[in-house]
Amino acid sequence: MTTESFTVTGMTCGHCVASVDAELRTVPGVTDVRIDLVPGGSSNVIVTSDEPLAPADVAAAIDEAGYQLGDDRSDDGGRTTLPLA
Incomplete structure (x- = not known):
């Protein structure tokens, strides 16, 4: 499991x-x-999956919904892997 x-x-x-x-x-x-909504700002979206997700798949799904991955000024495309509790 990956978050x-x-x-x-x-x-x-x-x-x-x-x-x-x-x-x-x-x-x-x-x-x-x-999803932690920040109206008009950069909302935090936490995704749990069976295995690590391809960034392109996540970006495509978000784009299909009409939105974009945020730019957090890092090279990971606005992505952070969280430890499981």
């Missing part, structure tokens, strides 16, 4: 959250999605 955190820009409401959640759940292996 990763991504930043997503442009979400402003519950409908935005629902759209991103639904698209991420179509990515093979995703078992849970949690």
